[in-house]
Amino acid sequence: MILTVTPNPSLDRTYEVPSLDRGEVVRATGERVDPGGKGVNVSRAVTAAGRRTVAVLPLGGAPGALVADLLDAQGIEVAPVPVAGATRSNIALAEADGVLTKINAPGPELTAAERELLLDTVRRQSPGADWIACCGSLPRGLAPSWYAELVARVHAAGVRVALDTSGPALLAALRERPDVVKPNAGELAEAVGRPLATVGDALKAAEELRGMGARAVLASLGADGQLLVDDDGAWFGTAPVDAVRSNVGAGDSSLAGFLVAGGRGPEALASAVAHGAAAVRLPGSVMPAPADLDPAAVTVTADVPADRVLREPVS
Numbered sequence: 151m152i153l154t155v156t157p158n159p160s161l162d163r164t165y166e167v168p169s170l171d172r173g174e175v176v177r178a179t180g181e182r183v184d185p186g187g188k189g190v191n192v193s194r195a196v197t198a199a200g201r202r203t204v205a206v207l208p209l210g211g212a213p214g215a216l217v218a219d220l221l222d223a224q225g226i227e228v229a230p231v232p233v234a235g236a237t238r239s240n241i242a243l244a245e246a247d248g249v250l251t252k253i254n255a256p257g258p259e260l261t262a263a264e265r266e267l268l269l270d271t272v273r274r275q276s277p278g279a280d281w282i283a284c285c286g287s288l289p290r291g292l293a294p295s296w297y298a299e300l301v302a303r304v305h306a307a308g309v310r311v312a313l314d315t316s317g318p319a320l321l322a323a324l325r326e327r328p329d330v331v332k333p334n335a336g337e338l339a340e341a342v343g344r345p346l347a348t349v350g351d352a353l354k355a356a357e358e359l360r361g362m363g364a365r366a367v368l369a370s371l372g373a374d375g376q377l378l379v380d381d382d383g384a385w386f387g388t389a390p391v392d393a394v395r396s397n398v399g400a401g402d403s404s405l406a407g408f409l410v411a412g413g414r415g416p417e418a419l420a421s422a423v424a425h426g427a428a429a430v431r432l433p434g435s436v437m438p439a440p441a442d443l444d445p446a447a448v449t450v451t452a453d454v455p456a457d458r459v460l461r462e463p464v465s
């Protein structure tokens with residue numbers, strides 16, 4: 151079982167628009183609503199892969215009720231933490247040329263009692279979990295050290311932790327030695343305080359995160375592929391994608407692919423890449439089912455192309 155924790159979930163609204171003209175009325179050609187937040191998406195992808203998952207998340211107000219209904223309709227087991235504030239709504243504007251603009255709301259502030267209930271719910275759901283995936287931004291009311299404390303508790307219970315967060319929350323959690331962290335290129339650059347221009351820059355940055363405590367780093371580099379660095383070495387994985395429909399949740403799909411394939415080594419990286427490539431071909435944050443995957447199109451190599459210039463560099 152894979153337990154996910156999403157402290158700041160969302161109702162994700164995606165509008166498909168021909169192009170984005172600031173200051174104009176933009177007519178959408180398509181729209182969809184998905185239950186969102188990074189851990190929620192990991193649970194959706196794990197379910198699509200046919201594996202058991204439980205999603206722990208605070209839910210409040212009408213958007214929270216809709217998130218619960220949508221997850222129920224997708225057959226996802228939820229351990230809800232009722233909160234007074236309304237769950238946030240995040241907006242994605244997907245242009246026809248593949249450019250995506252996202253607006254993420256701050257979300258409700260959690261009270262002291264709600265914080266306690268969240269931790270208690272994770273504790274109650276942990277027994278029997280193979281992995282706990284702790285994902286996304288922290289809502290107001292949770293200190294940047296919150297994930298660090300969660301990783302320590304989860305490790306004390308003997309469960310492996312995957313962490314996908316950014317900024318101070320990521321840096322603080324590294325000292326508790328999460329089993330895998332999944333930064334994207336921007337988060338990796340921010341963590342080391344340097345721009346990333348090549349795959350080699352990303353490799354050095356991932357190694358630095360390991361130096362700070364991460365046992366393994368699964369770095370997703372958008373259109374440039376993915377990098378896995380652990381005690382046994384480093385691997386680079388890619389898969390071609392002709393047309394990108396929406397990259398919302400592609401990183402979450404990748405992390406789910408990594409975990410359902412064992413969460414370690416080049417086979418798990420190949421699964422992560424297959425899941426990422428499939429996710430970007432689907433609308434909104436729809437998570438791929440096995441039939442959407444094309445494992446034969448994935449290339450994984452231990453010969454990391456360090457000199458390769460990133461198509462999506464981070465300055």
Ligand SMILES: Nc1ncnc2c1ncn2[C@@H]1O[C@H](COP(=O)(O)OP(=O)(O)OP(=O)(O)O)[C@@H](O)[C@H]1O
Nearest residue numbers: 334370371372373375391398399400401402426427
């Ligand atoms: N434009 C693209 N072309 C091909 N593959 C892509 C593209 N964008 C994403 N992918 C695939 O999806 C993976 C995850 O994408 P990305 O690095 O953008 O994740 P992310 O920023 O964590 O996403 P999110 O936070 O929305 O889940 C990439 O490593 C790659 O495998």
Ligand SMILES: O=P(O)(O)OC[C@@]1(O)O[C@H](CO)[C@@H](O)[C@@H]1O
Nearest residue numbers: 160186187188240254286287399
């Ligand atoms: O604001 P956060 O927590 O960093 O990210 C939230 C979010 O952008 O992440 C998911 C995609 O990865 C979406 O479902 C959701 O809207």
